[in-house]
Amino acid sequence: MNLGNGLAxxxxxxxxxxxxxxxxxLSLSIWTAFTLWxxxxxxxxxxxxxxxxxxxxxxxxxxxxxxxRSRGAMPSLAGRDPRVIVQxxxxxxxxxxxxxxxxxxxxxxxxxxxxxxxxxxGAQAKP
Amino acid sequence: MSAPRPxxxxxxxxxxxxxxxxxxxxxxxxxxxxxxxSWAASPRVVVVGAGYGGATAAKYIRKWSGGKIDVxxxxxxxxxxxxxxxxxxxxxxxxxxxxxxxxxxxxxxGARIVHDEAVDIDPVARSIKLRRGDGLSYDRLILSPGVxxxxxxxxxxxxxxxxxxxxxxxxxxPQTVLLRAQLEAMADGGVFAIHIPKAPFRCPPAxxxxxxxxxxxxxxxxxxxxxxxxxSNEEIQSKKALFANAWESLxxxxxxxxxxxxxxxxxxxxxxxxxxxxxxxxxxxxxxxPQRAGAxxxxxxxxxxxxxxCQVDFLTYESTAQxxxxxxxDAIQVAPLxxxxxxxxxxxxxxxxxxxVALLSGEVVNPxxxxxxxxxxxxxxxxxxxxxxxxxxxxxxxxMIVAPxxxxxxxxxTESDGVFADAWAHNxxxxxxx
Numbered sequence: 001m002n003l004g005n006g007l008a009x010x011x012x013x014x015x016x017x018x019x020x021x022x023x024x025x026l027s028l029s030i031w032t033a034f035t036l037w038x039x040x041x042x043x044x045x046x047x048x049x050x051x052x053x054x055x056x057x058x059x060x061x062x063x064x065x066x067x068x069r070s071r072g073a074m075p076s077l078a079g080r081d082p083r084v085i086v087q088x089x090x091x092x093x094x095x096x097x098x099x100x101x102x103x104x105x106x107x108x109x110x111x112x113x114x115x116x117x118x119x120x121x122g123a124q125a126k127p
Numbered sequence: 128m129s130a131p132r133p134x135x136x137x138x139x140x141x142x143x144x145x146x147x148x149x150x151x152x153x154x155x156x157x158x159x160x161x162x163x164x165s166w167a168a169s170p171r172v173v174v175v176g177a178g179y180g181g182a183t184a185a186k187y188i189r190k191w192s193g194g195k196i197d198v199x200x201x202x203x204x205x206x207x208x209x210x211x212x213x214x215x216x217x218x219x220x221x222x223x224x225x226x227x228x229x230x231x232x233x234x235x236x237g238a239r240i241v242h243d244e245a246v247d248i249d250p251v252a253r254s255i256k257l258r259r260g261d262g263l264s265y266d267r268l269i270l271s272p273g274v275x276x277x278x279x280x281x282x283x284x285x286x287x288x289x290x291x292x293x294x295x296x297x298x299x300x301p302q303t304v305l306l307r308a309q310l311e312a313m314a315d316g317g318v319f320a321i322h323i324p325k326a327p328f329r330c331p332p333a334x335x336x337x338x339x340x341x342x343x344x345x346x347x348x349x350x351x352x353x354x355x356x357x358x359s360n361e362e363i364q365s366k367k368a369l370f371a372n373a374w375e376s377l378x379x380x381x382x383x384x385x386x387x388x389x390x391x392x393x394x395x396x397x398x399x400x401x402x403x404x405x406x407x408x409x410x411x412x413x414x415x416x417p418q419r420a421g422a423x424x425x426x427x428x429x430x431x432x433x434x435x436x437c438q439v440d441f442l443t444y445e446s447t448a449q450x451x452x453x454x455x456x457d458a459i460q461v462a463p464l465x466x467x468x469x470x471x472x473x474x475x476x477x478x479x480x481x482x483x484v485a486l487l488s489g490e491v492v493n494p495x496x497x498x499x500x501x502x503x504x505x506x507x508x509x510x511x512x513x514x515x516x517x518x519x520x521x522x523x524x525x526x527m528i529v530a531p532x533x534x535x536x537x538x539x540x541t542e543s544d545g546v547f548a549d550a551w552a553h554n555x556x557x558x559x560x561x
Contacts, residue, residue: 049493051481051493052493054191054481055477055481055497056497058187058477059474059497059499061554061558062473062474062499062501062551062554062558063501063547063550063554065554065557066558071550071554071557072549072551073549073550074547074551100513100541100543101513101547103535104515104533104534105501105515107532107533108497108516108517108518108534109497109530
């Protein structure tokens with residue numbers, strides 16, 4: 001805050017109040033635009049958790065197939081609506097829907113983890 | 128009042144100031160954002176052993192690196208033969224062909240398969256020596272060799288000839304077929320004895336599933352024959368209620384379970400298993416010996432848990448004794464309540480693959496890996512039960528801990544679990560190899 005105030009006062013003294021506001025506003029909008037652009041462009045990048053959906057989907061793959069493309073009795077999850085996946089897992093977990101193993105497994109994951117894995121499956125091509 | 132209109136020198140100063148601040152904003156945004164992967168020049172990974180751990184790791188490294196990492200797999204066998212479901216071959220309801228998958232799929236993923244055996248490692252030069260072919264150099268080495276058997280305390284079983292007379296059938300393949308053939312050749316009214324070593328051993332429920340499969344065979348084909356289960360442990364090691372229920376109902380009178388029955392030796396002349404306090408005669412003898420990490424993973428001090436299994440960093444599966452060498456599957460010293468199972472090896476392999484792709488591309492290793500276990504056991508040719516658990520990394524304890532409230536175990540077998548068990552096998556084989 002001190003730094004911000006100092007910079008604003010410095011700019012205001014140099015260029016007057018209006019120009020100072022314009023400079024700060026322009027700089028902020030450039031910063032925001034660039035941050036958004038890089039976040040979208042490199043979404044699969046280096047920050048921890050960036051691959052959370054992919055890595056949790058790999059938990060499911062042993063029974064539901066790689067990237068959710070199943071070859072047997074377990075349903076394929078690739079290309080399914082993420083909201084439906086999230087709701088199904090919540091129903092298994094909370095006992096609203098009967099299951100053999102899914103209720104037991106669903107209890108091991110947080111809501112965030114379930115959201116991220118559902119988003120990953122939703123983004124895969126349907127089998 | 129507006130500020131006075133700046134003169135030329137002021138305009139220049141204004142522009143310079145604007146550029147400075149805009150530049151700083153760009154720099155700040157770049158630093159705060161995600162960075163692009165920076166790949167080492169053609170990184171190489173060598174995987175030793177193409178079972179549940181190694182094959183999965185090879186495929187997922189190819190997949191997740193977008194083909195940027197060169198992967199070579201060293202494997203002794205011509206095709207993959209699954210340990211899970213192999214008890215059904217012994218029981219007679221499946222064939223070896225049903226549990227065999229070729230390695231072609233890994234080649235499709237761009238992995239190179241070398242049918243050879245890794246015999247030594249140079250951790251400084253980062254290369255491995257093969258029994259027949261030229262050595263291979265690596266940036267990261269993955270060892271997934273499974274287990275070797277320890278015959279130290281069973282003197283009569285130290286020769287290959289004796290091991291064929293009392294097959295372990297604890298590695299799927301010729302031994303599985305051999306044990307099946309011995310059961311088929313046995314006259315009705317005979318006795319099958321299975322000996323179980325002290326835990327830990329590969330696949331905790333499998334000896335009890337095997338007893339069920341042989342009981343299924345006897346109860347449908349050799350009704351006068353009996354089974355004696357000699358367990359070194361004090362009780363059934365996994366899915367206790369499931370097996371105990373099957374033995375009490377479906378197989379009543381067929382199975383004689385004897386806990387605390389450690390083997391001293393086998394007398395082949397009289398076909399007798401010698402225990403501490405009794406001798407047990409049997410027509411078909413199945414001794415499952417104690418186990419330790421496969422030989423290649425015991426080199427270089429890597430078997431640093433009781434000289435048997437390999438301690439690893441659960442974020443990367445890198446050996447705690449050797450940098451750049453990762454160990455997977457039954458060869459590792461497991462985390463609490465983590466079974467030595469094919470399913471766990473598959474899950475460990477993906478954590479390891481993600482970590483290696485991150486390490487070789489200059490990205491951050493996932494600090495909070497999570498994995499699931501689902502393990503089915505058949506009690507006959509159709510019905511099965513399961514055990515499940517979810518294991519999450521605990522950064523304070525630096526190990527995998529069962530997620531509170533997760534998991535469960537069947538009390539009785541069902542046909543629906545039998546259907547899922549079969550689908551599980553086909554999906555996990557495809558997840559590893561196709």
